[in-house]
Structure formats: C-alpha cells, structure tokens
Amino acid sequence: MGRWEPGARERLVVAAVDLFTEQGYDATTVAQIAERAGVTKSTFFRYFPDKRELLVAGQETLSRLLTEGIAEAPDDAGPLEVVAAGLERASTALGPESRELAPRLKAAVAASSELRERDALKSVGLAAAMTAALVARGVPDPTAALASEFGVLAFKRGYAEWSEGDRDAGDELAGYVLAALDELRAASASLG
Amino acid sequence: MGRWEPGARERLVVAAVDLFTEQGYDATTVAQIAERAGVTKSTFFRYFPDKRELLVAGQETLSRLLTEGIAEAPDDAGPLEVVAAGLERASTALGPESRELAPRLKAAVAASSELRERDALKSVGLAAAMTAALVARGVPDPTAALASEFGVLAFKRGYAEWSEGDRDAGDELAGYVLAALDELRAASASLG
Numbered sequence: 087m088g089r090w091e092p093g094a095r096e097r098l099v100v101a102a103v104d105l106f107t108e109q110g111y112d113a114t115t116v117a118q119i120a121e122r123a124g125v126t127k128s129t130f131f132r133y134f135p136d137k138r139e140l141l142v143a144g145q146e147t148l149s150r151l152l153t154e155g156i157a158e159a160p161d162d163a164g165p166l167e168v169v170a171a172g173l174e175r176a177s178t179a180l181g182p183e184s185r186e187l188a189p190r191l192k193a194a195v196a197a198s199s200e201l202r203e204r205d206a207l208k209s210v211g212l213a214a215a216m217t218a219a220l221v222a223r224g225v226p227d228p229t230a231a232l233a234s235e236f237g238v239l240a241f242k243r244g245y246a247e248w249s250e251g252d253r254d255a256g257d258e259l260a261g262y263v264l265a266a267l268d269e270l271r272a273a274s275a276s277l278g
Numbered sequence: 279m280g281r282w283e284p285g286a287r288e289r290l291v292v293a294a295v296d297l298f299t300e301q302g303y304d305a306t307t308v309a310q311i312a313e314r315a316g317v318t319k320s321t322f323f324r325y326f327p328d329k330r331e332l333l334v335a336g337q338e339t340l341s342r343l344l345t346e347g348i349a350e351a352p353d354d355a356g357p358l359e360v361v362a363a364g365l366e367r368a369s370t371a372l373g374p375e376s377r378e379l380a381p382r383l384k385a386a387v388a389a390s391s392e393l394r395e396r397d398a399l400k401s402v403g404l405a406a407a408m409t410a411a412l413v414a415r416g417v418p419d420p421t422a423a424l425a426s427e428f429g430v431l432a433f434k435r436g437y438a439e440w441s442e443g444d445r446d447a448g449d450e451l452a453g454y455v456l457a458a459l460d461e462l463r464a465a466s467a468s469l470g
Contacts, residue, residue, distance in 0.1 A: 165468070165470050166469045166470050206398040206399040206401070207394060207398040207399075209402065210398040228435065228458075229465040232431065232466060232469065233469055235427040235431055236469070239427055243420065270420055273420050273421040274424060276356075277357050277421065277428070277463070277466070278358050
C-alpha cells in the first residue's frame with residue numbers, strides 16, 4: 087500500500103470526466119486519468135478496477151444508504167413513504183462537487199455506449215436494492231417492485247432537475263428528489 | 279450479398295445461447311456460433327454486428343411494435359390502457375421458440391456482466407420508446423414516464439412467468455403480460 091492520497095478518489099473522477107469530455111471515453115486511458123489527477127496508476131487501481139467503474143463508483147454507497155433509510159423508516163409508513171426515507175438518505179451522498187460535475191458526466195455518458203450500458207445497469211441495481219429492502223420490511227411483491235420503480239424514477243428526475251438548476255443556490259439534492267416523488271405519486275392518480 | 283439463409287437468424291440465436299450456456303459468453307467466438315448454426319461468419323455479420331447484440335436483437339422489433347400499439351390505441355383510452363395495447367402488440371413478437379429458449383437465455387445473461395449490462399440498456403430503451411409514443415399521443419410528463427415504467431415492469435414480470443410456465447400449454451405471452459399489468463395497477467392502490 088502506498089501512502090494515503092487526500093482527495094485522490096474525487097480528483098480521479100473529475101480528471102476522468104474532463105478527459106472523456108475532451109477526447110472521448112474510448113480514447114482515454116487509465117494512465118492519462120492518473121496523470122491528470124496527479125496520482126500514480128497504482129493509486130488509480132486502489133480505488134477503481136477500471137475506467138468504466140469509475141463513473142458508477144457511487145453505486146454501492148447509494149445502495150447502502152437506500153437500504154439503511156428504508157430499514158429505519160417508521161413501522162407505520164406506507165411503501166412510498168418508506169421509499170422517500172431511502173431516497174432522502176441516499177441523496178446525502180451527492181454534494182456540491184457532484185452537482186458541479188453532473189453536466190460533464192451526463193455528456194460523457196451520453197457519448198459512450200459502454201457508459202450508457204453501465205449507467206442502465208446502475209438503475210437496475212438501485213431498483214433491486216430498494217426492492218430487497220422493502221421486501222425485508224414485509225412489503226409484498228409486486229408492491230415492492232413497483233414502489234422501487236417510483237423511487238428510481240424520482241431519483242433520476244430529481245437529480246436531473248438539481249444538476250441543471252442554479253448551482254450557486256446551495257439547495258440540496260434531497261429536496262428535488264422528494265419533490266419528484268410527490269409529482270409521480272400525483273401523476274399515478276391519472277394512469278387510469 | 280450471399281444467398282438467403284432460411285431461418286439463419288433464429289439458428290444463430292439458438293446456437294449462441296447454447297454455446298454461452300456450455301462454455302460461457304467470454305469464451306464463445308462468432309466463428310463458433312456460425313459453425314454451430316451451420317452458416318458462414320459473413321452470414322453472422324449480415325444479421326448481427328457482434329455476439330453481444332445477438333441476444334438483444336429483438337429490441338428494435340419490440341420498440342416498433344410497442345410504438346405502433348400505443349399509437350393505434352383508442353383515443354379515449356387512459357395511459358395504462360394505452361400501454362396495455364402496446365404490450366399486447368409487442369408480445370406477438372415472441373412465440374413458442376422464444377419460450378423454449380428463455381431459460382437458457384436467462385442463464386446466459388445472469389452469468390455474464392456484459393450481457394447483464396446490455397440487457398439493462400434494453401429495458402431503458404423500451405421504456406424510452408413507450409414514453410415517446412405516449413408523449414406523441416399527448417400524455418403529459420411525468421404520467422408518460424410513469425406509465426412506461428409500469429409497462430416495462432409488466433413485460434418483464436409477464437415474460438418471466440410465461441417462460442417459467444408449462445411450455446406445452448401453448449398459451450401466449452400477451453396474456454401473462456396483461457395479467458402482470460393488472461396486478462401492478464392493483465398494487466399501485468396500496469403504495470400509500
């Protein structure tokens with residue numbers, strides 16, 4: 087093990103997104119990302135198995151926070167309230183730096199089929215984590231599966247609004263995600 | 279162009295799924311798939327760009343049928359009825375051969391992270407196709423996005439039930455998918 091690198095993980099993510107934007111995902115190497123971040127290649131591999139995983143590195147954290155928030159919601163909460171508790175907890179994982187990075191990250195994902203696929207799998211993974219946590223609380227199938235889809239859609243929509251909004255405002259992701267969930271809940275009444 | 283190969287596409291898919299099951303996705307080459315199917319490599323490439331696309335080759339067909347079914351639903355149908363019309367049309371794309379192949383296909387996808395990712399992107403693509411078709415009918419956002427998630431979940435759940443069921447029964451996918459959609463609609467009342 088080399089010495090601890092303060093902020094190396096964040097610098098690697100920013101360097102990767104910048105390089106993907108400048109020269110494309112396929113043309114970018116791990117060596118270039120490490121150099122731009124001012125770390126060695128072996129430091130890169132202490133944090134990430136490869137360049138693709140770097141962009142979804144937050145997935146385990148999000149899944150863990152979703153699961154914790156869902157597990158700790160009040161016993162008498164309905165399925166969507168429970169999902170809201172999970173989303174609120176998970177939203178704490180993304181701060182101002184994530185917001186700053188979001189437009190470039192979005193462009194990089196949109197430009198690479200490999201990253202689009204990995205991003206799609208991330209959504210599926212988050213839905214599965216929520217469903218498992220809801221089932222563990224006793225929410226029956228298919229209510230748990232459906233509530234999880236509301237949750238993933240709310241998280242995506244809230245994140246999109248937040249990352250496109252005024253980044254000086256200092257408002258937090260959770261508010262956007264919970265507003266999106268409320269909007270979806272209201273829309274569900276008009277499904278017919 | 280070589281001569282027309284009757285059933286070559288279907289034989290290639292079956293050969294690929296068998297080889298993926300026998301020896302793994304990574305170890306299987308296009309040359310092996312073509313040989314097993316009794317066609318040349320250039321015939322393979324007339325149908326598919328690579329071995330990964332082979333397993334999601336039905337995606338464009340499904341998207342087209344979903345879009346057509348949604349466009350042609352009665353004017354006074356509610357969003358979920360419209361989605362049901364799309365799902366019913368799309369279900370016609372998968373017949374007894376697909377059902378026969380489904381358990382091996384599922385095993386092959388489960389065993390390969392690359393195929394899981396491609397499969398996840400397929401779900402995202404089908405949801406996007408449904409959302410676009412619903413918006414084209416005048417269904418407002420986010421109702422359209424939500425109805426599409428109901429549709430994708432119903433299609434996945436119905437397909438799973440159908441492919442695990444008694445394959446001699448001759449019953450069609452559409453019935454399973456529409457029953458799954460009804461079940462989700464009923465479950466949505468208990469979301470809280």
